[in-house]
Amino acid sequence: MAGLLKSDAAQEVFQEGFKPRIIARAAERILRKTGDEDLSKDDILKEIEKMIKNGEIKEDSCKIPPLCQIDDILNKNSTSDPQKLQEEVSQSKRRLYCCVCNDRKSEYIFKGCGHLVCQICCPRRYGLCRVCGHQIVECYSIKFTKISDLKNDE
Incomplete structure (x- = not known):
């Protein structure tokens, strides 16, 4: 196969x-x-x-969710429509989940293709990305933090 x-x-x-x-x-x-x-x-x-x-x-x-593009987020015109805002929040939350299984939060990002995966779906040895088939050169551990959890060092 x-x-x-x-x-x-x-x-x-x-x-x-x-x-x-x-x-x-x-x-x-x-x-x-x-x-x-x-x-x-x-x-x-x-x-x-x-x-x-x-x-x-x-x-x-069926399709791989698009990777979050910072420019898109920063340049997007904000809306005051609560339904649209809720949809955007929901989409953003989905992007935090593993691109392979969509069940667990992402813990790693692949250098090269940028796909986010959970620990279970991350290959033990580098090989091909299970999402796009790209050669994995390096894999970095990531952690998402809520903005409200960040403390201002003043």
């Missing part, structure tokens, strides 16, 4: 932001049906679409 994820078709689907586990699941289904390991990007995308349509996976959990 690892070979299928390294295929050109799988890499193209990665580029569209789909999670590796979703791509792998779709590729496995296609392989079981056809026995053909020569998959196309369209084959994988159609299979993912079927999985969504059948309710096997949720559409909003």
Whole structure:
């Protein structure tokens, strides 16, 4: 299966932001049906679409959440609409969670691709990022702190 994820078709689907586990699941289904390991990007995308349509996976959990861009946050016009603010807060909180499992808070960031992962999903030895397939050169421990918890040293 690892070979299928390294295929050109799988890499193209990665580029569209789909999670590796979703791509792998779709590729496995296609392989079981056809026995053909020569998959196309369209084959994988159609299979993912079927999985969504059948309710096997949720559409909003198929793609890797975008990494937080500081410039976007700083340049974003603030809104006074409580519903929009709540949605922004919710999105920001989701970005703190592991890009692989989405269950646990991130504890590490990969140098190169910048994906955030929890301790369980962080590979013991450096290899390929489980989110995008990028070579992991270094991994840094991170800790998120609430702004309200920071003390002013005056």
